[in-house]
Amino acid sequence: MSKKSLISIRDFTKEEILHVLETAKEFEKNKEQKFLEGKVIASLFFEPSTRTRLSFETAINRLGAKVIGFSDATNTSQSKGETLKDTIIMVSNYVDMIVMRHPLEGSSRYASEVATVPVVNAGDGANQHPSQTLLDLYSILQTQGTLEGLTINMVGDLKYGRTTHSLLQAMSHFNPKFIFTAPEELKMPQEYKDFLDSKGIEYIETTSLDEHLNDCDILYMTRVQQERFTDPMEYERVKDVYRLEASMLSGVRENMKILHPLPRVTEIDQDVDDNPHAYYFKQAENGLYVRMAIISYLLGYR
């Protein structure tokens, strides 16, 4: 099998997406499947992300493989000026796969072209984070029983939020409708609306969280991330723009589930956590099964 990497969600066809989600279901039923015993996987975190790193490293361990790597780049040879290319080629010689996170956009694509082993992008700056997208899809599939024909209401920072952009691209395979709930400053960028138009996919835009709360199957909440803003005043204006509370959920569809890539700040009140519509903690757990499935698939085992 030729080397296959996962850098952007667009690297996977619809069939590959569905295959990985089906495999993830098997791992959720049976977490102990150590068929990667004897393999070594590098976990290279050039910037820290404890949540994502623990999820990947747990997935690797559950599959029976060993992990090498680092959790931030401060004491690596990169900090002494070694090029990314040299680091990746050197690590390639030791391992069967590389999982990497890097603050520079495009770094994972580049790494996948110099590496001799598959590379999984665990986030390259504000660009792509495909395992997040796949775990979002898995969570939608598990809660709705299908990915086809659903209405997804995306809320919050739709301008800078890469998770919403990737999810939109991935869901476009499955005949969805979208509701975009965002303040004027953080509206969905035109290029993504052009993309939906080109595929004939319907969407509505609103600034009010109440307006379409009762019309969706998935409520995809996002955090407004301060580090994405160049204008601090703009951030102050929009940071607390939406706040979902349990009392607002009385009229929602019975099947509606609330997703959030976490961590949340103020956009979902604590009183929603015990509500039957809340799914975000389970969503985070799903990341483990999906990452097990991604690793197995790229190594040719599932």
Place this chain on the structure above:
Amino acid sequence: MTRKELVVSALENGTVLDHIPAENVYKALDLLDLKGIGNQITIGINLNSKAQGRKGIIKVEDKFFEDEELNKLALIAPQATVNIIRDFKVVEKKKLSMPKEVIGIAKCRNPKCVTNHQPIQTRFATVEKDNRISLLCHFCEKSTEIKHAL
């Protein structure tokens, strides 16, 4: 013989690149790697043109380009024409076609793009929309307008 034809025919053997927007003549010299070569080069800037107002022209003695090289010119001068001259006569006229990929010569405008921090050859796909050309970065997936990339 009109005066214009005389100007073009003044070359014995070589290539005449005509109808380049006047402001892009220096960029054209860069794109076609003409700055270091020893051939005799004649450059005209702000010549009167019926179609373009002010145009530029580059004449390179004893130089015959590969199509792939010439097509780079389409990025900054899509209307340019190319005349191949042999023995003072135009023996061939070429039209440019837009390259699908631009490798090495453009710069990504995204300050966080890996190509701006590591010794990496840039690589873009050309995207045409509403008669404007932009470059989509193969690495960071962001697009840069052509006038900012070259």
